[in-house]
Amino acid sequence: MIRNKTTEYALTILGFMASRNEDMYSAEYLHKQLNIPRRYLRRLLTDLSKHGFLKSTSGRNGGFVFAKDLEEINLALVINTLEGYETLCTCILGFSCCIVDKPCIMHDTWMEARSKMFEVLSNTTLADLKEKYQMDLIKKL
Amino acid sequence: MIRNKTTEYALTILGFMASRNEDMYSAEYLHKQLNIPRRYLRRLLTDLSKHGFLKSTSGRNGGFVFAKDLEEINLALVINTLEGYETLCTCILGFSCCIVDKPCIMHDTWMEARSKMFEVLSNTTLADLKEKYQMDLIKKL
DNA sequence: AATAAATACTACAAAAAGGTAGTAATATAT
């Protein structure tokens, strides 16, 4: 759950794309806007495409667009997709000592903490972020 | 906020120590109980001592004990001590693009999610975990 | 005093994450 920079980058990219109104975003453009290392950014963009968040178009005038509606992409989904999600037999936040039928001493606390965070993140979609951004723009006028 | 194994180990160790009633815990004993790599565990234990959570006693029959009351150690404190805490000018969960007076699009969402999690973690002390453990033991009888 | 059981320190090795380089493939504009 935001353990690495890759996830941070991904959210930054998606949040940026969601809040603007371009029809196409090239890697180069995103690089200049967001200051994420060129090559790394590209790899991440193809990754996000493979995961179904974006659609890519090759060739001149190519770039990336969303592959689904902004309402369908919530922040928790992005994080879980990129960081993996082994809910099976461990505490999600990392307690490998902790198995479902023999929960460790921290289990309940973690689960409570985690689920409160998860609630907020899964209830926020890219559409919400876009709306917020537009509202902020209006307020500034 | 639980970005690495080291923090996980630390919480496992402290949680374990808090829940049992030994007067002294040697690195070797903890290693056998918790399956944390011997040498790494040792280094971590000295680290936890340097940070004031534990007190170490060298020599035969030496080991580690808590340096403060269990009530004084909450989970958020442990996590922040081990992972560093640059609240100054960035979103705590990682948005380096986001500065205080020019918050990024995700800022509010993050802060809300984060603070809900933080609330639970900072309200849980090692004393609470100990109590929970004892209660669980009683229930099993 | 010698031994054994412990921690402390320093340096190194391995694995994972983050980042870079080169080249191929694709598609548009001219």
Added chain:
DNA sequence: ATATATTACTACCTTTTTGTAGTATTTATT
């Protein structure tokens, strides 16, 4: 057709995190 602007793929390099090894130091037991 050719040049140009773009994504895609593969391999490599760097940094950080995790884990190991060797040796020194401390202290209770005998």
